[in-house]
Amino acid sequence: MDKFEKTMELLAGASDKERSNFVFENRHLCVCHTCRTYNECAMNVKEALYCMTGESPTCIKEKKICACSRCPVHFSYGLTKYFFCLRGAEIDQRAAKK
Numbered sequence: 001m002d003k004f005e006k007t008m009e010l011l012a013g014a015s016d017k018e019r020s021n022f023v024f025e026n027r028h029l030c031v032c033h034t035c036r037t038y039n040e041c042a043m044n045v046k047e048a049l050y051c052m053t054g055e056s057p058t059c060i061k062e063k064k065i066c067a068c069s070r071c072p073v074h075f076s077y078g079l080t081k082y083f084f085c086l087r088g089a090e091i092d093q094r095a096a097k098k
């Protein structure tokens with residue numbers, strides 16, 4: 001089991017409050033807003049943390065660069081994927097073997 005899978009296992013056993021705290025804390029670490037793919041639409045609706053929540057519902061359609069490799073969340077939870085805003089959350093990309 002790798003670092004990400006361990007995190008998912010811990011979250012599965014967490015309470016709703018613990019899960020919402022996890023999202024809240026990590027949203028502040030997300031560096032998507034520094035990325036060229038991130039656009040004004042995403043900024044206006046305050047999108048972030050695509051690696052956990054999944055792709056941008058309507059805002060991001062065009063792939064430029066991905067800044068996730070510079071993000072503490074990517075390192076801390078052992079993420080292995082990129083372009084979450086377009087390709088979906090880490091867990092879904094792994095399942096789809098993207």
Ligand code: SF4
Nearest residue numbers: 030031050051068071
């Ligand atoms: S890994 Fe990417 S999507 Fe996830 S929090 Fe960091 S910058 Fe945002």
Ligand code: SF4
Nearest residue numbers: 032035066067084085
């Ligand atoms: S997931 Fe990657 S490509 Fe998408 S906005 Fe965040 S840093 Fe940029």
